Amino acid sequence: MAHYSGPIIDAHHHLWDLGMGRHPWLVPAANGRDSLGDLGPLRRNYLPNDYLRDARGHNVVASVHVDAGWVSDDTTGETRWLESLDKAGGVAARYVVQVPLADGNAEALLEEQAAFARVVGVRDILSWDADQARRFAARDGIMDEPAWRAGLGLLQRHGFVFDLMVFPRQLASAAQLVAAFPNQLFVLNHCGSPIDRDDESMQVWRDGLRMLACFDNVAIKISDLVAYDHDWTLESLRPVVMHCIECFGPERAMFGSDFPVAGLHATFDEVYDSFKAITAELSSEEQSALFFDTAKRIYRLDDISSTGGLATGE
Helix, strand or coil: CCCCCCCEEEEEECCECHHHCCCHHHCCCCCCCCCCCCCHHHCCCECHHHHHHHHCCCCEEEEEEECCCCCHHHHHHHHHHHHCCCCCCCCCCEEEEECCCCCCCHHHHHHHHHCCCCEEEEECCCCCCCCHHHCCCCCCCHHHCHHHHHHHCCHHHHCCEEEECCCHHHHHHHHHHHHHCCCCCEEEHHHHCCCCCCHHHHHHHHHHHHHHHCCCCEEEEEECHHHHCCCCCHHHHHHHHHHHHHHHCHHHEEEECCECHHHHCCCHHHHHHHHHHHCCCCCHHHHHHHHHHHHHHHCCCCCCCCCCCCCCCC
16 A cells, blocks of 8 residues: 555643743753653744744644643643644644643633633543653642542543543553543543563563453544654564554544654654554555544544645645
8 A cells, every 4th residue: 555645633732931931841940751762852933934944745634632731730831821823734633631630629720621612522631650750740640630630530520531641550440530531532642651661571562462452432542652752663663653553443543743842863854754654554545534533533533524634734
């Protein structure tokens, strides 16, 4: 089969204006995360025109903006800022926003976010590791806490998906979570973050994905593999991508760039050229699902045409 050349919805990327001082993890004095590497190259503004420049070689017709670590006491502020950006090219056509679900004010915060039509999902990062340098979440076991689960239970009234970000050691607990919320749609971020590449750890990841894929209310984003495979090759990425597709099927899997974060270890062209090469043997229908259809359905992009493209601004 030929490499995919149809329309693309980038299911996961970020934007920021560091002049606003709203992204504490990108402040030079902040400690970087070992899993990502040196964050220095990310300490520059990344706005729609920057995304357009990076994506210009691909037929990206729309993109989904995922919360970019905006200061936690003003999460709706990021949504207001996104609303102020130029939408002519389809950049950030939909938003997955940060809401601290264990917060006593979570219900009101969700109501605020629901007032914006482009908000279709919520992310409250759960990734925790014993190594402090690799932690994203404040503590372990958040997904089991009654207060947090009560917050999660509020998403359905707004029709929000939940973007689930965990490490492989947490996938078994995540399976229990999705089983407890069968009517809530979850989207596993970054392939389940296979951060440790030794044989035993990769087996834990493979088994965890199979377990999660048993639940129909879970989809997966195949994104930023290079964050956990800095010396990547096409052949090192291939088994990870294919395991995701084999577990979830193309109808529950989608591709995302995770730019500019993935840009620490690959260009935008390298990311999407790899996706296209790895899936070249799949049918045209399967390719379309992975690059366009699944993201369009899950992130409610029904108003997005399969023609045009971000690179041309059509």
